[in-house]
Amino acid sequence: xxxxxxxxxxxxxINTGITRRRQEEESLRKAKxxxxxxxxxxxxxxANISHEIRTPMNAILGMxxxxxxxxxxxxxxxxxxxxxxxxxxxxxxxxxVLDLSKIESGKLQLEQIEFNLADVVRETIRALAVxxxxxxxxxxxxxxxDLPDIVxxxxxxxxxxxxxxxxxxxxxxxxxxxxxxxxxQWRTDDEVGIHLAVEDxxxxxxxxxxxxxxxSFTQADASTTRKFGGTxxxxxxxxxxxxxxxGRIWVQSSEGQGSTFHVTLRFPLASPEPLRQRIAEQMxxxxxxxxxxxxxxxxTTRRVLHDWLKTWGCRASDxxxxxxxxxxxxxxxxxxxVEIADVRQAQRLVEMAxxxxxxxxxxxxxxxxxxxxVTHQCHQSGITCLVKPIxxxxxxxxxxxxxxxxxxxxxxxxxxxxxxxSGTHIPEATRAxxxxxxxxxxLKVLVVDDHDANRVLARRILERxxxxxxxxxxxxxxxxxxxxxxxxxxxLDVQMPEMDGFDVLRKMREEERESGRHTPxxxxxxxxxxxxxxxxxxxxxxxxxxxPLDASELLATVERLAGRAPATEYxxxxxxxxxxxxxxxxxxxxxxxxxxxxxxxxxxxxxGPKLLDQIQEAIDEPNPRQLELAAHRLKGLVAAxxxxxxADMARKLEEMGRTGxxxxxxxxxxxxxxxxxxxxxxxxxxxxxxxxx
Numbered sequence: 001x002x003x004x005x006x007x008x009x010x011x012x013x014i015n016t017g018i019t020r021r022r023q024e025e026e027s028l029r030k031a032k033x034x035x036x037x038x039x040x041x042x043x044x045x046x047a048n049i050s051h052e053i054r055t056p057m058n059a060i061l062g063m064x065x066x067x068x069x070x071x072x073x074x075x076x077x078x079x080x081x082x083x084x085x086x087x088x089x090x091x092x093x094x095x096x097v098l099d100l101s102k103i104e105s106g107k108l109q110l111e112q113i114e115f116n117l118a119d120v121v122r123e124t125i126r127a128l129a130v131x132x133x134x135x136x137x138x139x140x141x142x143x144x145x146d147l148p149d150i151v152x153x154x155x156x157x158x159x160x161x162x163x164x165x166x167x168x169x170x171x172x173x174x175x176x177x178x179x180x181x182x183x184x185q186w187r188t189d190d191e192v193g194i195h196l197a198v199e200d201x202x203x204x205x206x207x208x209x210x211x212x213x214x215x216s217f218t219q220a221d222a223s224t225t226r227k228f229g230g231t232x233x234x235x236x237x238x239x240x241x242x243x244x245x246x247g248r249i250w251v252q253s254s255e256g257q258g259s260t261f262h263v264t265l266r267f268p269l270a271s272p273e274p275l276r277q278r279i280a281e282q283m284x285x286x287x288x289x290x291x292x293x294x295x296x297x298x299x300t301t302r303r304v305l306h307d308w309l310k311t312w313g314c315r316a317s318d319x320x321x322x323x324x325x326x327x328x329x330x331x332x333x334x335x336x337x338v339e340i341a342d343v344r345q346a347q348r349l350v351e352m353a354x355x356x357x358x359x360x361x362x363x364x365x366x367x368x369x370x371x372x373x374v375t376h377q378c379h380q381s382g383i384t385c386l387v388k389p390i391x392x393x394x395x396x397x398x399x400x401x402x403x404x405x406x407x408x409x410x411x412x413x414x415x416x417x418x419x420x421x422s423g424t425h426i427p428e429a430t431r432a433x434x435x436x437x438x439x440x441x442x443l444k445v446l447v448v449d450d451h452d453a454n455r456v457l458a459r460r461i462l463e464r465x466x467x468x469x470x471x472x473x474x475x476x477x478x479x480x481x482x483x484x485x486x487x488x489x490x491x492l493d494v495q496m497p498e499m500d501g502f503d504v505l506r507k508m509r510e511e512e513r514e515s516g517r518h519t520p521x522x523x524x525x526x527x528x529x530x531x532x533x534x535x536x537x538x539x540x541x542x543x544x545x546x547x548p549l550d551a552s553e554l555l556a557t558v559e560r561l562a563g564r565a566p567a568t569e570y571x572x573x574x575x576x577x578x579x580x581x582x583x584x585x586x587x588x589x590x591x592x593x594x595x596x597x598x599x600x601x602x603x604x605x606x607x608g609p610k611l612l613d614q615i616q617e618a619i620d621e622p623n624p625r626q627l628e629l630a631a632h633r634l635k636g637l638v639a640a641x642x643x644x645x646x647a648d649m650a651r652k653l654e655e656m657g658r659t660g661x662x663x664x665x666x667x668x669x670x671x672x673x674x675x676x677x678x679x680x681x682x683x684x685x686x687x688x689x690x691x692x693x
Contacts, residue, residue: 059453115155151267164234169200176201205253214239288313296339353381448478449493475499509540520561581683628657646676
């Protein structure tokens with residue numbers, strides 16, 4: 001310290017202790033390391049538990065699906081269905097926990113790829129349609145024609161949002177209906193704002209619970225979980241996903257009257273010209289001014305159909321029921337759209353088909369849910385069928401087909417495939433596997449998995465679609481087999497003892513760099529955690545699939561990697577006396593798969609004569625019930641090959657049996673049916689002999 005003259009008078013020493021600060025910094029560092037270690041341990045635990053659960057779950061789900069595709073007694077089918085549904089529920093719970101964990105840890109990454117928004121919403125609704133139908137809840141989708149077709153975003157997470165909201169609506173609704181609204185809020189040159197609403201007529205939410213409805217493990221009250229089930233995570237995950245997409249979610253609800261969940265999302269645009277606009281232009285060219293009769297009791301269905309028909313330039317009128325149609329002048333309409341709520345209504349429509357066709361309207365039936373037997377009967381009567389939820393494109397497609405017009409290729413690809421324009425019923429899951437089941441050549445596939453059940457499952461899926469499979473139980477054995485014989489493709493499990501899939505893949509790629517060959521590899525993992533896909537692709541995999549194994553995904557991936565061209569369509573056998581029997585349409589319905597058609601023909605050659613004998617026995621005894629059943633089965637068999645004459649005679653025999661007696665004319669009709677069936681079987685033998693299948 002200095003005085004006024006600048007002289008030093010004394011020293012002042014200041015001692016600052018940093019020990020405490022260093023201790024605090026060290027404590028923070030250790031806490032941070034502990035938190036990171038805890039997060040890593042949590043991720044590793046979830047990855048391991050995911051693998052341990054998914055691996056046996058893969059076998060349970062896959063094997064029950066294969067078993068359900070076989071001939072079963074009603075009791076066996078019921079038991080297996082319970083097993084399958086329970087396994088799906090457990091898997092959904094596992095997925096919810098994993099998703100929430102990944103969101104909380106910041107490890108959930110959103111994709112940015114092009115996808116069809118309306119397709120994703122419609123496919124998700126279709127996946128839940130059967131569940132809704134079990135509670136007699138119709139699901140409608142209202143979406144304007146000019147929605148953007150292709151946007152950029154994460155289709156998997158968008159599907160998850162729609163699924164959770166719709167599943168929630170079905171769960172809490174006992175009567176009434178569910179409406180899904182998809183609409184455009186705004187659009188710029190680069191982006192579009194989308195509003196999604198799911199409206200139900202369920203139990204509703206008490207006002208004091210509304211603010212907490214999106215919290216984890218929260219439902220309306222404790223009794224809700226006991227009554228309706230569920231994990232309480234669906235809405236939480238949905239809200240988190242919406243937030244990650246920079247969107248907004250909210251709910252409007254009246255207790256005892258229902259709820260409406262709203263979501264707004266923004267997407268970059270990827271398609272400058274809306275597909276639906278092109279479809280609308282084509283429809284206006286074909287339908288402008290035509291008269292259409294809409295038959296439905298449901299106000300929502302009527303409103304949606306009227307909106308579409310107005311856009312297409314049609315003049316629409318209404319009838320509330322099929323009985324009302326009898327009093328309507330069908331001579332003044334070119335097209336009839338009939339909503340079918342149950343099997344009884346479908347049977348009434350089939351009974352009316354002949355009189356309707358005399359007045360020449362084209363009839364399209366819109367079903368609440370898939371009903372293969374009934375839709376097949378409608379097809380036999382010349383009625384085209386669609387299954388809800390319907391889209392403008394699906395309806396436009398079948399109308400164009402009925403009127404002899406050609407739908408655009410893009411519309412054909414977007415149809416969603418529930419019932420072909422010809423009326424042939426193809427459920428969505430079956431259609432997915434059918435598309436993948438059109439091999440241009442047979443592939444030789446090496447299937448590698450240390451779990452016997454998983455290995456057998458993959459092999460059975462591939463073999464049922466025409467491929468040859470070789471199994472391998474370990475990484476070392478797989479490498480040896482791969483080195484000793486050529487394979488078109490390898491399906492490789494990642495988690496195996498001793499030498500895992502990554503090691504196998506690295507060694508394969510190292511050797512291939514020297515030889516110049518490349519074998520496509522599909523990796524399978526039961527972890528399903530963040531980074532799995534990237535690790536597999538970085539190791540040299542061509543594709544990645546998570547367990548449980550989905551048959552349609554596996555088949556589609558195999559076809560993509562094999563670089564398949566569409567299967568060639570072949571005409572029917574060119575035999576002069578069989579010119580009228582043409583298998584072209586049957587082949588088209590099987591997506592050009594000659595092996596599948598050949599397999600079906602062999603079933604017919606085995607079952608057809610037996611059914612004729614059963615019909616003969618029923619006439620001789622007489623046994624009306626046996627006559628009805630045998631004729632019904634034969635009718636379905638011959639109709640699959642467009643043998644209209646034989647199908648018509650079988651139908652008449654079926655109707656004779658249904659009366660409760662066997663008239664004398666039955667024997668005469670059978671005498672005419674036998675040569676018709678024989679001509680068909682001869683045509684099949686000729687077709688089969690001309691192809692080395």
